Amino acid sequence: METLAMHISNGIINGPVAGVFAAVALAALTFCVLRGRRDLDDRLAPMAGLVAAFIFAVQMLNFPIFTAGVSGHLLGGALAALLVGPWVGALCVSVVLIVQALVFGDGGVAMLGLNITNMALLGTAAAYLLIAGLLRVLPRTPTGLAVTAFVSALVSVVVASQGFVVQYWLGGTTDLGGNLTGLAGTMAGVHLLIGIGEGLITATTVATVAKVRPDLVYALRALKPATAPAPVPAVGGAR
Amino acid sequence: MRKRSWGFVAVGLLVALVLAGVVSNYASSHPDGLDSSLLKGCTVNADDEITGGSCPARQAKDHELADSPLADYGIRGVDNGFLSTGLSGVVGVLLTFAVGGGLFWLLRGRRPAGGDGQPAGTDGGARDDRQPAGTAG
Numbered sequence: 243m244e245t246l247a248m249h250i251s252n253g254i255i256n257g258p259v260a261g262v263f264a265a266v267a268l269a270a271l272t273f274c275v276l277r278g279r280r281d282l283d284d285r286l287a288p289m290a291g292l293v294a295a296f297i298f299a300v301q302m303l304n305f306p307i308f309t310a311g312v313s314g315h316l317l318g319g320a321l322a323a324l325l326v327g328p329w330v331g332a333l334c335v336s337v338v339l340i341v342q343a344l345v346f347g348d349g350g351v352a353m354l355g356l357n358i359t360n361m362a363l364l365g366t367a368a369a370y371l372l373i374a375g376l377l378r379v380l381p382r383t384p385t386g387l388a389v390t391a392f393v394s395a396l397v398s399v400v401v402a403s404q405g406f407v408v409q410y411w412l413g414g415t416t417d418l419g420g421n422l423t424g425l426a427g428t429m430a431g432v433h434l435l436i437g438i439g440e441g442l443i444t445a446t447t448v449a450t451v452a453k454v455r456p457d458l459v460y461a462l463r464a465l466k467p468a469t470a471p472a473p474v475p476a477v478g479g480a481r
Numbered sequence: 482m483r484k485r486s487w488g489f490v491a492v493g494l495l496v497a498l499v500l501a502g503v504v505s506n507y508a509s510s511h512p513d514g515l516d517s518s519l520l521k522g523c524t525v526n527a528d529d530e531i532t533g534g535s536c537p538a539r540q541a542k543d544h545e546l547a548d549s550p551l552a553d554y555g556i557r558g559v560d561n562g563f564l565s566t567g568l569s570g571v572v573g574v575l576l577t578f579a580v581g582g583g584l585f586w587l588l589r590g591r592r593p594a595g596g597d598g599q600p601a602g603t604d605g606g607a608r609d610d611r612q613p614a615g616t617a618g
């Protein structure tokens with residue numbers, strides 16, 4: 243049984259806990275739809291479709307990490323949050339996870355709520371909190387944007403991996419003999435390394451988009467630098 | 482004024498198709514971060530199949546849709562591995578774009594794109610985060 247992606251397979255977490263997280267995910271995604279509607283317009287909608295498709299593609303590209311015999315791939319939460327914002331971004335990653343579970347047999351259908359919670363919700367939320375903080379303090383330069391992308395992507399992967407640890411604590415199907423911290427440490431260590439890859443891919447992609455079409459980077463539009471003077475409205479202008 | 486994003490989206494889609502359709506064949510086949518963590522405590526053979534020990538991964542059950550024609554990123558009936566992986570990637574990118582793009586297109590508000598420099602107007606302050614607090618009341 244070959245599995246390709248970093249998604250929870252059936253049987254790893256028990257049914258009741260998976261059910262609870264399915265409800266949590268559904269509620270959170272409903273909220274994302276309501277908030278995301280405000281962001282979505284004729285320009286953002288096709289861009290969001292592209293972001294989902296791009297994340298699907300890059301999730302197929304498992305890269306080796308330094309530890310022998312272990313691979314990782316992009317999760318995409320930080321990339322989506324930077325390009326299309328946190329609400330639509332979480333929906334983008336969710337669409338990817340749903341297509342993977344329902345069509346490609348990747349990540350149990352019964353485990354979908356758990357996977358969405360970790361990768362689409364936790365990953366994107368952690369990333370956007372960092373993005374919002376970093377973009378306000380770092381200089382508005384290509385380097386500042388790249389550093390923001392790298393750091394937020396790296397941290398978001400580790401946070402998502404710890405989401406799984408919490409879920410395993412609640413409903414893991416194997417008794418770890420009280421050694422949950424062992425699992426937490428292993429997951430954090432491996433995902434720190436995967437996070438470096440995630441950071442490099444995210445920074446490269448966002449830097450490229452920002453160079454070609456800076457107006458298509460949501461985070462640059464929505465987040466104003468803290469130190470920069472407020473834009474002066476034209477005197478006697480449109481309002 | 483309004484910049485179109487369709488050209489950009491078309492180019493981006495092409496990049497995604499190449500990544501999923503071609504580059505995917507060069508992806509690492511080692512167990513990923515989650516799987517490897519769940520294999521801790523078990524011994525595995527060269528094909529990463531469990532040969533002994535006890536670990537969380539032992540509880541893994543088959544996928545509900547393991548018989549799907551596209552299961553495990555291959556196309557059933559296509560024997561050439563390169564072609565099978567690549568084509569499944571192409572299908573996946575197009576399907577994800579169709580589902581995601583369609584959903585987001587339906588969800589979008591009925592107002593013109595962007596509107597940089599324009600007051601958001603009719604949509605009740607949806608873009609209030611664009612204005613620094615305290616200006617223009």
